[in-house]
Structure formats: C-alpha cells, structure tokens
Amino acid sequence: MSALLVQDLHKSYGGIVALDGAQFAIEGPGIYGLIGPNGAGKTTLFDAIAGTVVPDSGRVVLGGRDVTGWSSHRMAAAGISRTFQECRVLLEETCLDNVLFAAQPKTLGASLAQVLTRASGHRRRCHDEAMRLLSLVRLQDYAHSPAAQLSFGQRRLLEIVSTFISSPQVFLLDEPASGVNPSLLEVLADFIRIMYAERPRVFLLVEHNMEFVMSLAQDIIVMHQGRVLERGSPAQVQASDKVVEAYLG
Ligand SMILES: Nc1ncnc2c1ncn2[C@@H]1O[C@H](COP(=O)(O)OP(=O)(O)OP(=O)(O)O)[C@@H](O)[C@H]1O
C-alpha cells in the first residue's frame, strides 16, 4: 500500500488545463522533490492533495484511504500538512503564537483556534517545542515579536517551522527556499534534515532551487504541462533529455 497515491488527476480553470493526468505513487517515508517549469501544475497538485482544490477527476489516496475531494480541514486531520507558495503567517501575532496557533487542530476554525492559542495549558504544553523549532532556524530572538517584523524569507521559515509543530503523515512544502536569504539556505536544509530524522514521514518539496532540492531529495518527480514527465534520482533526472528540454535546459 502506497503512503500517498495520486491517480490520473485532472483540473482545469476555464480553458486552462492545470492538471492533465498527473499521477505517481510514493511508497513510503522519504524526502521527495517535485520540480518542473512555471505553470507545470505543481501547486495545483499540492492543492488537490491538501484539499484546497477539488480535482475534476482522478483520485488522491492517503495510506490506502481514498481522500479525493475532502476539505482542507479533513485532509489536515487525516495527516496532510502544507506550506503555501505565497507564504501565509499571521502578521500581527508573535512568532511564538504563530507556531502555537499551528499546533491547534485545524477543525477548530481560525477564531476559536486563535483564542485557544492563548490558553495557558496549550501554551505550557507546546512552548518548549515551539521555541526549539524557532531556534533551529535562528528565529528565537523574534519569538515575542510580531511576524510583521520579519523579512520575507524569515516569514517563510516561520511558516515552515509552524508546519512541524504537529506530526502529520505527509508534509507538502511549496518552494521552501524561495526568498530565503542565501546565508540561511543551509540552515533551512539542515532544519528539514533534522525534522526528517526525528519524524521520518513523507516530505514532498516543490522547488525551483535545483541545488537545494537535489541535495535534500533522493527521488525527484518532474512535472510538465500538468503531468509527470520523469522520475528518478537527482543524477537520473539531470541526465534526462526530456527534462533538460522541458525545464533544466
Ligand atoms: N486559481 C486559478 N485560476 C486560474 N488558473 C489557475 C489557477 N491556479 C492555477 N492556474 C493555472 O494553472 C496552471 C498551473 O499552475 P500552478 O500554479 O499549479 O503551476 P506551478 O507548477 O505551481 O507553477 P510555479 O512554478 O510558477 O509556481 C497555470 O497555467 C496557472 O496559471
């Protein structure tokens, strides 16, 4: 049984075909890369897996269970956690509260979760782990500052860290390295390695930074025009004529 299976996914927006038969199976834990040119359908695929978008046809199967078309709350409860390409943090909340907020069950709804984030029991339970995660990406000194004070790249790190306060089965990271200061890229790569060592689940990274993703992932899925063009080790996909022509060339 695959940990995550996407089967013949289709999704169109009016006349624009975003997914055109995308399919692959992820058999078990690992760090996987999902690459491909702009508009290849990578984010739409994440949206379909995470329940943000309902595919027109095809199936998403998580741990043997068909979860196609489930809402994002249900997907989160079923074990899918994701970051967004455009980066979503609560700007007026402190960095620590952003992480504590992410530790709340997604089924609560945003306003109740925000109130409960301030409850002392929850804060006590999650405080040390939240601070540890913030420290791993060098954000500990900003723990009590509003996220609005962070640079764009630091906000992305905060969003990524927040994803790891819970322990889902599948982590979907949409362009984690984008906008991150080059001096922090190694910190981010190490953070992802540490998280994987601590919780060896399915990590799927969409990334345009080839050096970053190829150094982390041992299995790379290449998308082009809404479907999978190639799959293999970093060396295999870099040597693929199809991939070079569609993307890397
Ligand atoms: N909500 C939407 N409405 C209309 N078109 C959309 C929508 N979302 C995606 N698309 C289109 O679907 C196609 C795939 O987009 P998607 O964002 O999935 O690509 P991507 O591989 O993530 O690209 P990038 O690397 O630029 O982030 C593109 O042509 C895009 O313009």
Ligand SMILES: [Mg+2]
């Ligand atoms: Mg995208």
